[in-house]
Amino acid sequence: MRKIPVALAILGLAAVGLTGCGIPAGYDSCPRPTSDTSAADLVKVSGETGQKPEVTVRTPFHVDSTSFGDIHEGEGTAISAKNQAVVLDMQIVSGKTGEVLVSTPYDGDLSRVNTYDRWIQAVPAFKTALECATEGTRTVVALAPGGMEAQTAASLGLGEKDSAIAVVDVQKVYLPHAQGSLVYNDALGLPTVVRDPDGRPGIIVPDATAPKDIVAQTLIKGSGPTVGADDTIRVQYTSVSWDDKSVLETTWDSEPAAATLEKLVPGAAKVLGDDITVGSQLLVVLPSSDGSNGASPGVARVFVVDILGVDAAPTK
Numbered sequence: 001m002r003k004i005p006v007a008l009a010i011l012g013l014a015a016v017g018l019t020g021c022g023i024p025a026g027y028d029s030c031p032r033p034t035s036d037t038s039a040a041d042l043v044k045v046s047g048e049t050g051q052k053p054e055v056t057v058r059t060p061f062h063v064d065s066t067s068f069g070d071i072h073e074g075e076g077t078a079i080s081a082k083n084q085a086v087v088l089d090m091q092i093v094s095g096k097t098g099e100v101l102v103s104t105p106y107d108g109d110l111s112r113v114n115t116y117d118r119w120i121q122a123v124p125a126f127k128t129a130l131e132c133a134t135e136g137t138r139t140v141v142a143l144a145p146g147g148m149e150a151q152t153a154a155s156l157g158l159g160e161k162d163s164a165i166a167v168v169d170v171q172k173v174y175l176p177h178a179q180g181s182l183v184y185n186d187a188l189g190l191p192t193v194v195r196d197p198d199g200r201p202g203i204i205v206p207d208a209t210a211p212k213d214i215v216a217q218t219l220i221k222g223s224g225p226t227v228g229a230d231d232t233i234r235v236q237y238t239s240v241s242w243d244d245k246s247v248l249e250t251t252w253d254s255e256p257a258a259a260t261l262e263k264l265v266p267g268a269a270k271v272l273g274d275d276i277t278v279g280s281q282l283l284v285v286l287p288s289s290d291g292s293n294g295a296s297p298g299v300a301r302v303f304v305v306d307i308l309g310v311d312a313a314p315t316k
Helices: 004-011 116-122 150-155 268-275
Strands: 044-046 054-056 067-072 085-094 100-103 138-143 164-173 180-182 192-195 201-204 215-222 233-241 247-250 257-259 281-286 301-310
Touching: 085 116, 201 233, 201 301, 215 268, 268 281
Parallel strands: none
Antiparallel strands: 044 054, 067 138, 085 100, 085 164, 138 164, 180 215, 192 201, 215 281, 233 247, 233 257, 233 301, 281 301
């Protein structure tokens, strides 16, 4: 078995940040696809879901097409967007020898956040195998030749014609966008927010004078836990200039960002108090700028922030 740090670097599992699959974009519906042949019937996997598995396979193991099968189906949030933040544990076993080629630590560390898209880059077969998989799911993936990115496969000792078995535990799934109840606000003189089916907001800034004081409102009230002032949260956000209505920054074209709300939008947490929960969408108007975040000094900025989840502290 290869040393874990090398293999993790290959698969991009040790990255602290994130980088930005046709997947259902609906707010609620995410039907799990089925596989023509269930990989769960081809190998034996023992051990509790979420704990390091024991994989028994009759070698040599070979499949001509990738298949997958869920051993256990979770009840949490589903993986439904390409840039969705997730925490996965996994083990890959050689179809030729039955030996473990790489395994994540399975140490309960939920701070190893990555995007679904980054996993797909390393293992393209995960595009279908993990589509709409819910938090708490354990699935077995029979990887046909080509199911893994060529350089990654070669670094693990897999030949061009070799098959492999992956056991994947979906440990944590962040929301793809704000989800909850719409909140009525007095929006007179304030920007209006519209949303695409995938949750991406559009910001319509009125032809009016920007507020002199910070304004913070909850547009969507999420049903998740309350966010603390010092919590590192995963967010999708867009900021625009009040004056010329241009987009200054957005994460929607790449990946969720990790930051405290105070660092992202100074003063918003104080205004909103205990009203900030996971799943919420916030509208914040900062009356002036110090020249950061691409804005000219003195220019008011408008932020729309989707709170997708709270990062766990590293276990070590």
